[in-house]
Amino acid sequence: MKKVEIFTDGACSGNPGPGGWGAILRYKETEKEISGGEVLTTNNRMELMAVISALKLLKEPCDVTLYSDSQYVCNALKLGWAKKWQANNWMRNKKERALNPELWEELLKLYDYHEVTVEWVKGHAGHEENERCDKLAVAQAQKYALG
Secondary structure, X not given: OEEEEEEEEEEEOOOOEEEEEEEEEEEOOEEEEEEEEEEEEOHHHHHHHHHXXXXXXXXXXXXXXXXXXXXXXXXXXXXXXXXXXXXXXOEOXXXXXXXXXXXXXXXXXXXXXXXXXXXXXXXXXXXXXXHHHHHHHHHHHHHHHHO
8 A cells, every 4th residue: 555645734814715725745755736725615624625635636545644733624533523423414413513514524435445644733833744735725715815
């Protein structure tokens, strides 16, 4: 199984507002940067889109180490929250619906297809790849802000 590192970040100007995401995929010595955005979105949706978009590029099951500064994404995957929400028909508890169920549904399929290890990194703390992903995400958010 190929070992791939994925670094992701999302950004939003206002929440909701124009947003962007960025990701870096690394396999051996090869890196690929990807990014995208939306006119009206949330920071959490952009964090999810970064991970989904990166995992979708992998053409076969891979051993992935995912680095994200999003506690929302990291905890929901590592602690099993997202799978619990899915099992409870996208309810966080008896009264609250889980947000972004269609993105979580897509992410969980990809998460199960690959062997993913999730690593939380502190954002805006000098982590080289996280800073690069942040720049990609912010550039996309600014592009969508200008419309």
